[in-house]
Amino acid sequence: MEYPIRLRVPGAALLRFAFAAITACAVALAGCASVSGSEGQAQTPTNVIIMLADGAAPTQWDFGRYSSSVLRQQPFVTTDVVFRRGTVGLLITGPADAYVTDSAAAGSAMATGFKVNNGVVSVTPDGKSIATVMEVAKAKGKRIGLVTTATVYDATPAAFSIHARSRRDSQALVDQFMALEPDVLMGGGADYFLPVGVPGGKRKDGKDVIAAFRAKGYQVARNTAELRAATGPRLLGLFADDDMDFEIDRDPAKEPTTAEMAQAALEVLARSSPHGFVLFVENENVDTAGHANDAASLMRALWAFDDAVKVALDFQRDSPDTLVIVTGDHETGGFSPTYALKDLSSLSSANRFYTGDAQLRMLERITMSFNAVRDKLGKKPSGEVLDQLLAAHFPAFRLDPDLRELILKQRTLERNFSYLPQNVLGRMVARQAGFYWGTSGHTPEPALVGAIGPGAELFRGYQDNTDFGRHLHRLINGR
Numbered sequence: 001m002e003y004p005i006r007l008r009v010p011g012a013a014l015l016r017f018a019f020a021a022i023t024a025c026a027v028a029l030a031g032c033a034s035v036s037g038s039e040g041q042a043q044t045p046t047n048v049i050i051m052l053a054d055g056a057a058p059t060q061w062d063f064g065r066y067s068s069s070v071l072r073q074q075p076f077v078t079t080d081v082v083f084r085r086g087t088v089g090l091l092i093t094g095p096a097d098a099y100v101t102d103s104a105a106a107g108s109a110m111a112t113g114f115k116v117n118n119g120v121v122s123v124t125p126d127g128k129s130i131a132t133v134m135e136v137a138k139a140k141g142k143r144i145g146l147v148t149t150a151t152v153y154d155a156t157p158a159a160f161s162i163h164a165r166s167r168r169d170s171q172a173l174v175d176q177f178m179a180l181e182p183d184v185l186m187g188g189g190a191d192y193f194l195p196v197g198v199p200g201g202k203r204k205d206g207k208d209v210i211a212a213f214r215a216k217g218y219q220v221a222r223n224t225a226e227l228r229a230a231t232g233p234r235l236l237g238l239f240a241d242d243d244m245d246f247e248i249d250r251d252p253a254k255e256p257t258t259a260e261m262a263q264a265a266l267e268v269l270a271r272s273s274p275h276g277f278v279l280f281v282e283n284e285n286v287d288t289a290g291h292a293n294d295a296a297s298l299m300r301a302l303w304a305f306d307d308a309v310k311v312a313l314d315f316q317r318d319s320p321d322t323l324v325i326v327t328g329d330h331e332t333g334g335f336s337p338t339y340a341l342k343d344l345s346s347l348s349s350a351n352r353f354y355t356g357d358a359q360l361r362m363l364e365r366i367t368m369s370f371n372a373v374r375d376k377l378g379k380k381p382s383g384e385v386l387d388q389l390l391a392a393h394f395p396a397f398r399l400d401p402d403l404r405e406l407i408l409k410q411r412t413l414e415r416n417f418s419y420l421p422q423n424v425l426g427r428m429v430a431r432q433a434g435f436y437w438g439t440s441g442h443t444p445e446p447a448l449v450g451a452i453g454p455g456a457e458l459f460r461g462y463q464d465n466t467d468f469g470r471h472l473h474r475l476i477n478g479r
């Protein structure tokens with residue numbers, strides 16, 4: 001083993017074997033993808049799989065690597081295979097109208113090769129709808145698929161496919177997906193497929209878009225068992241009315257994992273695809289956990305995403321004409337694991353701890369997301385319910401009196417922390433485990449992109465997120 005990864009669990013031999021297989025495949029593919037480094041000679045892949053963890057930048061990826069190694073005793077293939085063995089680049093993330101981006105503007109640049117304003121879905125500031133990656137792929141006769149843990153009409157999957165002057169135009173975005181007819185569309189967001197009056201429905205035009213998809217020959221899956229049973233050539237999977245749950249809260253019977261959705265999508269797309277396919281797989285919960293400053297939920301969302309990357313690499317081993325790209329779109333939360341004082345009694349280094357394995361094990365014992373705590377507390381939090389939730393689900397942590405008062409009085413920490421009680425609970429975890437956060441919003445830290453397979457070389461180096469979009473268009477167009 002080249003990598004210093006601890007494998008101490010009973011199944012270690014099996015894990016080591018699986019990792020060796022992935023690594024061998026990656027080495028072979030790196031060879032098959034090697035080009036001169038100039039844009040002029042890039043190889044063209046038949047299939048492209050874009051794996052995107054929303055809100056992930058270098059710090060998040062490294063947290064995935066470190067926590068996976070310590071707590072799961074297994075490699076984090078995003079860093080240990082794709083970044084180590086593939087081509088690595090950094091992407092500047094800024095939108096047309098600010099320094100800090102939202103997901104709509106970042107996704108639009110990555111999908112079209114053009115900058116747009118924050119909140120806008122693949123429409124330029126002068127009002128042009130520029131062809132998206134999925135539109136180009138469809139025009140080339142490729143099959144297309146979109147998978148997310150967010151609503152399927154959320155900013156990033158929408159930006160990779162369709163157009164809107166506002167990302168909040170949910171009903172119109174669903175209508176455009178209906179017109180685009182992706183071969184696979186999976187995630188949450190059944191609400192804007194169903195009319196008001198039907199449980200969970202929010203459409204104002206009375207239409208049942210799920211029935212309309214069915215009439216176009218789509219198989220529809222509404223839970224994990226239905227997804228497993230799906231065998232048709234086109235698949236609509238809607239597993240939640242709104243966003244799908246955090247991995248830490250997920251009910252496996254209701255909602256499949258990101259890896260299960262990726263596997264199902266690849267099986268559908270690989271069936272009868274003479275011109276190949278483009279698949280986009282997003283884990284949105286990495287971003288949502290960042291907004292909430294929820295390190296334990298972030299850790300499990302990163303592992304869930306990485307398990308889906310393993311699925312993509314397994315597919316690539318059998319179909320080496322596949323380019324696998326792993327990336328984020330921007331950083332969320334100003335995540336900064338660090339060292340800190342144990343308390344405010346002394347500034348001396350003797351009163352300091354460095355965040356490490358012991359603090360990770362405190363995170364491991366957390367069994368509920370901060371968003372679920374918010375839902376259980378409601379708008380008028382009771383001290384009794386708060387204490388019960390903390391005792392049951394955050395056994396390694398105590399809530400300091402000043403933080404408890406903020407939650408009960410519904411006051412936040414600072415102007416850049418807009419989620420209550422989540423950001424205050426984030427500060428509780430930070431004080432005792434050192435996982436601090438700078439904000440509840442996005443930051444301009446460049447996104448890290450790794451690519452492995454034919455055409456990977458294009459993504460090398462320090463680039464703009466519009467370059468990412470240009471490269472994708474070129475690879476899909478076969479030039």
Ligand SMILES: [Zn+2]
Nearest residue numbers: 055103287332
């Ligand atoms: Zn976000």
